[in-house]
Amino acid sequence: MKKSKTIQLILITAALASCQEKKTEPEWGSGNKTYVRGDSTAPYARTHHGSGMLGVALWYYAFRPYGNYSNGRYSRAGYYSGAIPNGSNIGSNGYKAGVTRGGFGRGGYSVGS
Amino acid sequence: MQRIQTSLRNNWQQAVEKLGFGFHTTDVPYWDESAYYSFTLNEIEQIEKATNTLWELCLKAVQHVIDNKLYSKFHIPKSYISYIENTWNDDVPSIYGRFDLCYKNGKIKMLEFNADTPTSLYEAGIVQWFWLQDFDANKDQFNSIHEKLIAYWKYLKVYLQPGKLHFTCLKETLEDLTNTEYIRDCAIQAGIDTKLVFIDDIGWDENAKQFVDMEDESIRNIFKLYPWEWLAAEEFGKNILEDSNKIFWIEPSWKMILSNKAILPILWELNPDCEYLLPAYFDDNGMKDYVKKPILSREGANIEMVKHYGTIEKTNGEYGEEGFVYQQLFELPDFDNNYPVIGSWIIGQEAAGIGIREANNLITDNKSRFVPHLIS
Numbered sequence: 001m002k003k004s005k006t007i008q009l010i011l012i013t014a015a016l017a018s019c020q021e022k023k024t025e026p027e028w029g030s031g032n033k034t035y036v037r038g039d040s041t042a043p044y045a046r047t048h049h050g051s052g053m054l055g056v057a058l059w060y061y062a063f064r065p066y067g068n069y070s071n072g073r074y075s076r077a078g079y080y081s082g083a084i085p086n087g088s089n090i091g092s093n094g095y096k097a098g099v100t101r102g103g104f105g106r107g108g109y110s111v112g113s
Numbered sequence: 114m115q116r117i118q119t120s121l122r123n124n125w126q127q128a129v130e131k132l133g134f135g136f137h138t139t140d141v142p143y144w145d146e147s148a149y150y151s152f153t154l155n156e157i158e159q160i161e162k163a164t165n166t167l168w169e170l171c172l173k174a175v176q177h178v179i180d181n182k183l184y185s186k187f188h189i190p191k192s193y194i195s196y197i198e199n200t201w202n203d204d205v206p207s208i209y210g211r212f213d214l215c216y217k218n219g220k221i222k223m224l225e226f227n228a229d230t231p232t233s234l235y236e237a238g239i240v241q242w243f244w245l246q247d248f249d250a251n252k253d254q255f256n257s258i259h260e261k262l263i264a265y266w267k268y269l270k271v272y273l274q275p276g277k278l279h280f281t282c283l284k285e286t287l288e289d290l291t292n293t294e295y296i297r298d299c300a301i302q303a304g305i306d307t308k309l310v311f312i313d314d315i316g317w318d319e320n321a322k323q324f325v326d327m328e329d330e331s332i333r334n335i336f337k338l339y340p341w342e343w344l345a346a347e348e349f350g351k352n353i354l355e356d357s358n359k360i361f362w363i364e365p366s367w368k369m370i371l372s373n374k375a376i377l378p379i380l381w382e383l384n385p386d387c388e389y390l391l392p393a394y395f396d397d398n399g400m401k402d403y404v405k406k407p408i409l410s411r412e413g414a415n416i417e418m419v420k421h422y423g424t425i426e427k428t429n430g431e432y433g434e435e436g437f438v439y440q441q442l443f444e445l446p447d448f449d450n451n452y453p454v455i456g457s458w459i460i461g462q463e464a465a466g467i468g469i470r471e472a473n474n475l476i477t478d479n480k481s482r483f484v485p486h487l488i489s
Binding site: 007008009010011012098099100101102103104105106110111 | 132133230232239242243259282283284285286288289294295297298301302311312313314315316317318319320325329338339340343344347348349352411
């Protein structure tokens with residue numbers, strides 16, 4: 001009620017703009033597009049977007065899934081967005097000594113309330 | 114309150130996807146613009162008044178629970194009690210919550226309060242607003258969610274600890290990520306320095322006794338779309354109590370009291386004359402028509418609806434171990450087998466707007482649809 005007529009969305013608009021600018025998949029470490037890579041010890045193969053029916057369908061999404069194929073079945077590992085720092089996405093930060101990770105997040109698939 | 118059938122926009126999928134709304138359809142439709150709900154201004158003002166009143170009652174109820182040490186009714190871990198009390202006494206900020214209301218025959222009744230990890234904020238604040246711009250831009254909507262989020266982040270900015278405001282949610286859920294990134298978007302627009310880290314990736318530095326992000330940057334403030342009861346139960350939960358940074362977790366831990374359905378009998382006991390509350394107890398109290406709800410549950414799981422002493426609806430799930438509450442039955446209104454529940458948002462300290470989810474049965478579960486609304 002009494003909402004202003006102008007709404008700006010910085011993060012999400014930027015993520016979408018980033019998706020539309022890139023017509024081809026960049027190589028690792030190049031360009032602005034980044035990839036969520038939460039755990040540097042977990043193996044996965046990056047899937048390709050932007051081609052085929054799935055790519056077209058996902059073109060406007062701010063957040064895109066990534067995952068891997070195993071025994072012919074696709075398993076989603078998470079989502080990435082251009083809003084996440086590169087170091088986080090590809091796990092390039094080698095210094096993790098003394099830090100334990102993975103203690104949170106086992107509670108469920110989605111909070112959904 | 115009327116339910117009106119209407120036509121879909123020709124390009125509705127593209128229209129909502131351009132907003133970053135990627136979970137409009139799962140195995141069943143979630144975003145549903147084949148109908149909308151129309152309210153009079155008077156009806157909206159009633160909902161607004163009810164929401165503000167309920168929020169005040171909830172805050173008083175938290176104080177009552179703390180004063181009387183009623184934690185066992187909530188199955189809150191003993192190790193967390195002093196921590197919860199500290200966050201309450203220190204006014205650690207809360208940003209939002211969503212009351213689920215039933216509006217029928219001119220009466221508004223609170224069904225429950227999603228105080229800790231409410232979702233559907235993006236649908237309510239953004240997606241239905243842009244639907245209205247396409248449908249009839251001259252009409253209004255009970256929806257100042259976006260403006261109030263930005264305004265409240267601006268207000269809270271000076272109360273945060275020095276450093277970034279991190280945002281976190283589960284990695285594998287697009288719905289949670291969208292909601293979290295939307296709230297972060299509003300914080301950025303409020304001038305706050307933010308950073309996203311998935312909850313699965315948060316690290317614990319044992320030497321410094323601090324939580325860190327993926328770049329090993331110390332976390333000082335964090336918004337989490339992840340329930341307190343899960344945090345407290347997990348391996349890392351004990352570290353929250355040892356954290357040398359004393360992180361501002363938003364929502365704060367005192368929301369464990371309000372997000373627990375044990376608050377329903379407490380609210381009723383304290384306010385038996387409140388027109389917005391339904392009688393609720395820790396046993397059936399001789400009621401012949403009631404809804405039995407686990408004190409901790411999600412998405413309509415493990416709910417049993419009893420009428421004339423007989424079960425009329427029941428859902429399965431994995432909840433209930435911690436106990437149940439019993440709330441007098443107040444059936445949702447029936448619009449040709451569509452049963453809407455009104456999610457009424459409190460942002461900061463004020464009613465901020467509504468989002469409506471409807472199901473084809475009386476229990477609103479994870480197959481419910483989000484339907485837009487307008488003020489006629």
